[in-house]
Amino acid sequence: MLLKRNNIIVILVLIVSFLGFVDATYLTVKDYLGQVPPCSIVEGCEQVLTSSYSKFLGLPVSMFGVFYYLLVFLLAAFYLDLKIEKILKFLSILPIVGFLATLYFVYIQLFVLNYICLYCMFSALSSTLLLFLGFMIRRNLKF
Amino acid sequence: MTELNNKELYELKKEEKNKDKKVGDIKKASKRLFWWLFVTVIIIAAVWSMVKVVANNAPVGEKGIQKLSVEDMKILPGDWVKGDINSNIVLIEYSDLQCPACGAYYPFMKQLTTEFGDKIAFVYRHFPLKQLHKHAEAAARAAEAAGKQGKFWEMHDILFERQQMWSAKLTVKATFSEYAKELGLDVDKFEKDADSLEIRGKVENNFLSGERNKVNSTPSFFLNGTKLQNPRGYEEFKEVINNAIKEE
Numbered sequence: 001m002l003l004k005r006n007n008i009i010v011i012l013v014l015i016v017s018f019l020g021f022v023d024a025t026y027l028t029v030k031d032y033l034g035q036v037p038p039c040s041i042v043e044g045c046e047q048v049l050t051s052s053y054s055k056f057l058g059l060p061v062s063m064f065g066v067f068y069y070l071l072v073f074l075l076a077a078f079y080l081d082l083k084i085e086k087i088l089k090f091l092s093i094l095p096i097v098g099f100l101a102t103l104y105f106v107y108i109q110l111f112v113l114n115y116i117c118l119y120c121m122f123s124a125l126s127s128t129l130l131l132f133l134g135f136m137i138r139r140n141l142k143f
Numbered sequence: 144m145t146e147l148n149n150k151e152l153y154e155l156k157k158e159e160k161n162k163d164k165k166v167g168d169i170k171k172a173s174k175r176l177f178w179w180l181f182v183t184v185i186i187i188a189a190v191w192s193m194v195k196v197v198a199n200n201a202p203v204g205e206k207g208i209q210k211l212s213v214e215d216m217k218i219l220p221g222d223w224v225k226g227d228i229n230s231n232i233v234l235i236e237y238s239d240l241q242c243p244a245c246g247a248y249y250p251f252m253k254q255l256t257t258e259f260g261d262k263i264a265f266v267y268r269h270f271p272l273k274q275l276h277k278h279a280e281a282a283a284r285a286a287e288a289a290g291k292q293g294k295f296w297e298m299h300d301i302l303f304e305r306q307q308m309w310s311a312k313l314t315v316k317a318t319f320s321e322y323a324k325e326l327g328l329d330v331d332k333f334e335k336d337a338d339s340l341e342i343r344g345k346v347e348n349n350f351l352s353g354e355r356n357k358v359n360s361t362p363s364f365f366l367n368g369t370k371l372q373n374p375r376g377y378e379e380f381k382e383v384i385n386n387a388i389k390e391e
Contacts, residue, residue, distance in 0.1 A: 026193045034197050035373045040243035077182045129388035
């Protein structure tokens, strides 16, 4: 019963991390292949994506998002295949790290840049959902 | 006899069980194979489709529907023009000297003006986004003031090349005066001009012409009055210009 419930949660993790992966991939590809985002008075995304906060170690921060979501996605896929409990432990801890990054990015958007990029906020949403799913896994496991 | 039969029966059953197990193993293995195949395909499909989406977002040099008004698409008195001022092909740029995207296009523009300078008129108009860039308007005035002494483009170049440096400063007046000195300008006159009503009015007029024509981002390029989707690199920009020359 408990195993089954975990299965459902992990499938949700799989879906959410996949959506986060698609979103972060879009932003990363845009950074490398797209136009130079213009400076604009109407849209907030350009301000966010061209700001100095959009790069870390010379790479677009969205790329770190790609790796994070991909890692969570693959861990979930591994769990569904092998049913190793240790993976669940990872799936409950990793999103805490992701959520801390999310808090930082949302703070930058709201209080430093005063602009909101919807794509970044979507990533914040999926990261928060992963945190909740991680908590649910933790409660089921009780380790 | 019966004993042997029993043994045989036992063996037979065991063999059948093994067979079942084997079938089960194959089923399990193929299930796993399908699962990982699915995972791989879905990841590749996601990346591939995002690349497609981004690539299709801005078709090469596709012309938009946004147009400059008939008066504003011509070269206006007071406009800064490079290249062939009498050309039928006019590329107008609405730009903000503090905007990083304009800074990114600056080398392209410079290369285009040397490559197509004999065929096209390149027009620069100020569109300082004051809400975003606190020094943008002062920079526009500095370029205009240098223009009063015949060095508009020289100041424009310095301002773009050192954009990151002065953008970060709290005040820029002294910095701009230093640039003026570097260019061999009369600094007193430069400072007076940069602050003059005339130049303030000119920059404001440029801005208003952009606003009239619904410019809301920089850089905005208009080729013979029609807004361009910003090209993604120098080669693309060149292609757009070459097409315009061919059409001519």
